Amino acid sequence: AQSVSQHNHHVILSEAASLELGCNYSYGGTVNLFWYVQYPGQHLQLLLKYFSGDPLVKGIKGFEAEFIKSKFSFNLRKPSVQWSDTAEYFCAVTPSNTNAGKSTFGDGTTLTVKP
Amino acid sequence: DTAVSQTPKYLVTQMGNDKSIKCEQNLGHDTMYWYKQDSKKFLKIMFSYNNKELIINETVPNRFSPKSPDKAHLNLHINSLELGDSAVYFCASSHTAGTGGQFFGPGTRLTVL
Numbered sequence: 001a002q003s004v005s006q007h008n009h010h011v012i013l014s015e016a017a018s019l020e021l022g023c024n025y026s027y028g029g030t031v032n033l034f035w036y037v038q039y040p041g042q043h044l045q046l047l048l049k050y051f052s053g054d055p056l057v058k059g060i061k062g063f064e065a066e067f068i069k070s071k072f073s074f075n076l077r078k079p080s081v082q083w084s085d086t087a088e089y090f091c092a093v094t095p096s097n098t099n100a101g102k103s104t105f106g107d108g109t110t111l112t113v114k115p
Numbered sequence: 116d117t118a119v120s121q122t123p124k125y126l127v128t129q130m131g132n133d134k135s136i137k138c139e140q141n142l143g144h145d146t147m148y149w150y151k152q153d154s155k156k157f158l159k160i161m162f163s164y165n166n167k168e169l170i171i172n173e174t175v176p177n178r179f180s181p182k183s184p185d186k187a188h189l190n191l192h193i194n195s196l197e198l199g200d201s202a203v204y205f206c207a208s209s210h211t212a213g214t215g216g217q218f219f220g221p222g223t224r225l226t227v228l
Binding site: 044 | 155157159160163170171215216217219221
């Protein structure tokens with residue numbers, strides 16, 4: 001079974017600061033990787049995804065993530081955060097060889113951006 | 116235009132009652148899920164259905180029973196509600212294999228008194 005670890009539980013930044021949220025996974029095979037965002041009081045929305053090709057993927061709202069296979073990592077980055085980025089961020093992993101896409105989610109990172 | 120919808124949005128009930136949450140998706144996906152998000156925001160999968168067939172059934176009490184009448188619907192029935200069932204329940208859907216990621220519903224906040 002796969003597992004996902006998000007190292008930062010709570011990150012506090014000022015506006016315009018750069019962001020990097022860590023995500024490491026554990027699984028013996030190939031995986032699909034995702035980052036989701038949950039704004040306060042809302043549901044999860046897909047930020048970006050990786051399943052093959054260029055390991056640097058770009059998502060919505062200026063976010064990007066890099067898949068480093070040798071490190072089993074898929075860290076989320078944004079060069080300059082805004083107050084509106086305050087949210088909960090979840091990394092998720094899905095084994096590529098399943099026919100049902102069972103995702104395992106990390107415990108989430110709460111990002112607070114101070115204006 | 117709603118992709119994944121859930122009803123009700125809020126549910127407040129007494130311990131011991133039975134309640135249901137409904138989920139519908141209009142994205143043409145063939146896989147649907149139920150997740151539970153607790154007060155610490157931890158998100159845990161409960162069930163997954165693919166083409167109306169149960170394929171994931173995590174360690175969940177038997178009081179929880181999912182039902183999928185067709186590919187577009189996945190309902191969750193909970194018997195004999197307990198205080199610990201209080202949480203936000205999210206429905207989600209995806210294409211088989213999930214390479215496109217999952218689309219989540221707005222959530223149902225269940226409060227058991």
